[in-house]
Amino acid sequence: MSDLGVLSYYLGIEVRQGKEALKLSQSAYASKMLERSGMSECKPCVTSMEERLKLTKASTATNVDAILYRSIIGSLLYLVHTRPDIVFVVGYVSRFMKDPREDHWAVVKRLLRYAKGAVDQGIYFPKTGESRL
Template identity: 40%
Template sequence: MSRLKQCLVKEFEIKDLGQLRYFLGMEIARSKKGIVVSQRKYTLDLLKETGMSGCKPADTPIEANVKLEEVKGGVHVDAGRYQRLVGKLIYLSHTRPDIAFAVSMVSQFMHSPCEEHFEAVFRILHYLKATPGKGLFCGKNQQRGIEVYTDADWAGSITDRRSTFGYCTFIWEAEFRSMAQGECEVLWLKRVLEELKQPFSLPMRLYCDNKSAISIAHNPVLHDRTKHVEIDRHFIKEKLDKGIICTPFVPTVKQLADVFTKSLMRQPFELQVSKLGMIDIFAPT
C-alpha cells in the first residue's frame, strides 16, 4: 500500500485521509473481527425523502411467490418518479444483497410502471424501515478458499419467460447457465488474487443444488436436450479437468443464491440473508 501511494503521488495530487469511514453513502466500520459496509444514513434519508419514515415495517422486501408482470389497462404512475426511486434502490443494493431480487423485479418496468409495480417498490421501503442498518460483514479468518453458490429460476418470468440467474461468492470464508456465470466471477476473482499476490487454495468450490446440471458438467457425452448449453458445458468441463474448480452438490435448503432468484417466505429468507454475512451493528443488543 505504501508503494502504491508513492506511485500515485508522482502522477496525481492526492491527500491521505486515513482509514475509510464514509464514502458515497457507504459507511465502513472496523473491528478486530472484520469490516462492516452499510448504507444506514443513505437508507434513512431515502425513507425520509419518500415520506416513509413512519411506515409499518415488513419482514421481507417482496411478498412470497409474487411475480410481477406488465398490467394491460392498468393505472400508470409517474415514470420519472418511479425511475428515480428504483435507481436509488439499485445503488443501495450494492451493500444490500437482501433486496437485490426485489429490486431486479421492479426495475423491469421502468418504461411503463403501473400502480402494482409502485406498490412493490413501497414494499421494499417497508422492509428497509425494519432493517435500515443492515450491511455486509467481511470477517477475518485463516481460510484461503473461494466458494460460489449458483442458482437459477428457469423461465420464471411470466411476462417473457426469461430465466433469472443468481450467484454469490465467498472469498476466504437455468442451473447450468448460472454455473457458467458463477464460474466467470470466480475466475475473475482468481486473477485478482493472483495479481495481488495473495495465496488461495484450489479447487474453488462451485455449489449447485441441481444434480442434473452437475452431471452434465462432468459427463463428456452431450444429449439432444442439452445442445443449447454446449458452450457453457465445455467452458465448465475445461476448468474441472484442470482442477481449478469442483462442483459439490448443496441441498436447496442450504442454497444461498436462492435469495437472488425467487421471493421467499420470512423464515427461509432470514436464514439465507444471515448466511450471506449480513448483520446490523446498529441493532440494540
C-alpha cells in the same frame, strides 16, 4: 496525496472496521431515500416481497408517476451494493420502469417498508487467517 486515516465513509457507504470484522452499510443513504420517497414514517415489514408474486407489463392498473418510480428504483439499485438480500426484488421491479403501474408501485412500497425495518443491515466480512470469507 495525503493520508486521511482509516476509511469510515465513502460514496454513501459506511465502513466500520474492527479487530474481528469489516462491515459495509448504507444506513444514512437508506434513511435519506426513505425521506425522499415519503416513507420515513412507514411501518416496517419483515419480507421484501410477497411469495409467488406475478407482475406483468400488460397490467391494467392505473399509471403512477414514472419519474418518482424511476428515481426510487435508481436509489434502490445503489442500495444493492451493500444489501444483497434485495437484489432479486429490485431487479424484478426495475423491469417495469418504462410504464409503471399501481401494482408495481405497491411492490416498491413494500420493498421500502422492508428497507425501513433493516436500515442498519449491510455486508459483514469477518477477518480470518485464511483468504476466504
